[in-house]
Every structure is written in structure tokens, then in C-alpha cells.
């Protein structure tokens with residue numbers, strides 16, 4: 190998406206998200222009855238009678254669902270507003286021999302795609318791999334006449350990255366650096382950030398604009414990993430928006446998943462069905478029809494019998510269960526899980542529009558700071574659902 194279209198698209202997305210926030214903000218997991226169900230009873234009924242397998246099959250592509258109104262209309266709008274072109278790609282110089290050793294295949298493919306989409310008018314002289322992990326991205330981009338600094342705060346990743354760079358005979362600086370603290374960054378740097386979480390990539394945008402980096406590129410992820418309780422917009426258009434986003438809301442774009450294996454799915458479903466079974470119980474015990482947040486639990490809790498799971502979780506929350514019809518409660522949890530997953534398909538329509546709204550807020554911020562920006566996808570969502578990328582350059 191060229192710079193000239195960014196503001197118009199942001200405004201269109203903003204209007205769409207604000208108008209329909211009653212549909213995508215409430216989470217079926219925490220609401221037994223969603224506020225919009227009274228307004229759209231046919232849609233709610235249709236979704237509620239579908240199975241868990243039906244929901245699973247539609248999860249990553251809810252747009253095609255032949256559901257009652259207003260689902261198809263919203264789906265069409267969401268598709269149109271969430272569409273972005275793939276960024277033009279040009280082949281990278283061949284990788285140095287065995288550079289991808291120790292890099293998982295999917296990660297390497299992401300790096301190749303990210304690198305191929307990097308097109309700057311001026312050739313970078315000093316790459317800065319922001320939140321670099323072991324620095325695989327930076328090493329893949331590095332050419333003979335260029336320098337590379339990798340910033341990372343995990344000492345083990347720094348050591349492993351340094352060993353890899355040494356092994357390949359590359360003069361790379363792996364610097365132990367908390368990017369939220371004081372960072373030395375200069376106009377000579379070309380920062381790149383592949384999947385730096387919420388605050389981490391926002392910090393990069395602010396710093397890079399302030400110190401005068403001429404060009405940078407990033408693919409954001411984990412929009413919900415931020416210190417603040419609510420979303421802090423970056424651009425003027427973001428500040429002017431009526432959209433108030435909670436941390437929960439910021440998690441919506443991340444709910445698209447790369448298809449998990451059967452075992453992982455079963456574990457995830459069991460965990461959620463148990464929580465929903467417990468949710469029913471706690472509502473009865475407390476005489477209060479409200480969701481009660483519970484802590485994340487170690488995986489071995491799923492090996493306990495359901496009754497013990499509920500008793501132990503109740504104890505953690507200062508409740509006492511007494512004797513219950515445990516099989517009925519467990520079955521209730523699974524029934525609710527199917528309903529929750531199907532009702533979530535409505536929220537799923539807003540996943541990409543919200544993500545694009547967030548990315549365009551970043552792009553607009555850079556535009557306000559003198560950058561010419563380009564927004565697009567750098568790879569297919571099957572490789573990573575976090576496939577949006579912003580390229581920014583200024584004179």
C-alpha cells in the first residue's frame with residue numbers, strides 16, 4: 190500500500206471497527222451470552238448449534254461461512270478493508286554456505302521473504318538487527334561492504350549468535366542490550382526488526398525517527414505485549430480515533446493460528462473446555478453470573494481428573510466446591526467450548542482489519558516524522574500470520 194493510500198485506509202478501517210465494536214470486543218469465552226446475540230438471534234443460533242470440528246475448520250478462514258446476516262456482509266467488508274498487496278520482492282544475493290544451519294525451516298523462509306521485500310533507495314551501510322535473537326536475519330542480509338550490529342537482551346542468545354557469526358567468519362557485533370533502556374542508535378544505522386513484540390518495535394520507531402535513521406523496516410507482532418493498560422496510539426489519526434483498545438482487544442490479531450498438530454489441538458481444547466466447565470461451577474458457587482479470571486496453569490494440571498482440577502483451581506481462588514456432578518460439568522465445558530469457538534468466528538472477521546489499523550497507525554506515525562512508507566505483506570500467512578511489514582525511508 191503506497192503512502193498516499195495509508196491515511197484513507199486507516200480512516201475506513203477506523204470507521205468499520207468503531208461501528209462494529211459491539212461485535213468484536215466482547216469475548217465469547219468470558220460472556221455466557223454476548224450482547225450482540227439479542228440483536229442478531231438467527232446468526233447466534235446458527236453459530237451455537239455448530240460443532241467444535243466445524244469451528245476448527247472455519248477458524249483461519251471465517252469469511253467463506255454461509256452464515257445468516259449480517260455475517261456475509263461483514264465478511265465482505267472485512268476482506269476488502271483488510272486486504273494488502275504483497276510487497277514487491279527481489280531475489281537476495283545467495284546465502285553464504287550453511288548459513289541456515291541451526292535455523293528452523295519456517296524461520297529461515299520468513300527471513301528470506303523479509304529480506305527479499307527490503308528495497309531501499311540507498312544501499313544500507315550498517316544493519317541493526319533489533320531484538321535479534323541469534324541474529325539470523327542480520328547475518329542473512331549482511332554483504333561484504335556492510336557492518337552489522339545485533340541487539341538482544343538474552344545473554345544465551347547473544348552467546349549463541351556470536352558463536353555462529355564467528356563460525357561463519359563474519360565481523361558481527363552482538364550487543365547485550367535492553368532496547369527499552371538507553372540505546373545508542375545513529376543516522377548511519379538501518380534498523381530491521383522481524384517479529385519484535387509490542388513495545389519493542391514501537392520503541393524502535395520512536396528512536397529511529399528521533400535520531401534520524403534514513404531507513405528502517407519491521408514486521409510487528411504481539412501487539413498486546415505492552416506495559417500500558419490500554420493502547421497508546423502513535424499517529425495523530427490514531428489519537429483522534431474513538432477506538433479505545435484494551436490489552437485483550439490487542440490480542441485479537443494474534444488469535445489466528447498456524448494449523449497445529451492433533452496433539453497440540455487436543456491439549457489446547459481440553460484446557461479451554463476445563464476452564465469453561467470451571468467457569469460454570471464458579472458462577473454457581475459465587476452466585477454471581479460473571480467470569481472469574483484464573484491464572485495460567487502448568488500443563489500437568491490437565492493430567493489430573495477433572496474433579497481434582499476444579500477443586501484445586503477453586504482453592505486457588507478461595508472457593509470450596511463441595512460435591513458436584515463432575516461428568517455433567519465437564520460435558521458442559523465441552524459444549525460451551527464448541528459454542529465459544531463458533532461465536533468467535535464473528536470476532537475472527539475483525540482480526541485482520543484490527544491488525545492493519547495498528548500497523549497503519551505505525552506507518553502514519555513514521556509519515557508524520559518525514560518518512561515515505563510502504564505497507565504490505567512479505568510472505569503468505571501460512572508461513573507466518575504476522576506477515577505485515579512496513580518499509581520507511583526519508584531523505
Ligand SMILES: C[S@@+](CC[C@H](N)C(=O)[O-])C[C@H]1O[C@@H](n2cnc3c(N)ncnc32)[C@H](O)[C@@H]1O
Pocket residue numbers: 296319320321322323326340341342343346366367368369382383384385386389
Ligand atoms: C519474537 S523474538 C524475534 C527474534 C528474531 N528477530 C527472529 O525473528 O527470530 C523477540 C526477541 O526479542 C528479544 N527481546 C525481548 N525483550 C527485549 C528487550 N527488552 N531488549 C532486547 N531484546 C529483547 C527476545 O529475547 C527475543 O529474542
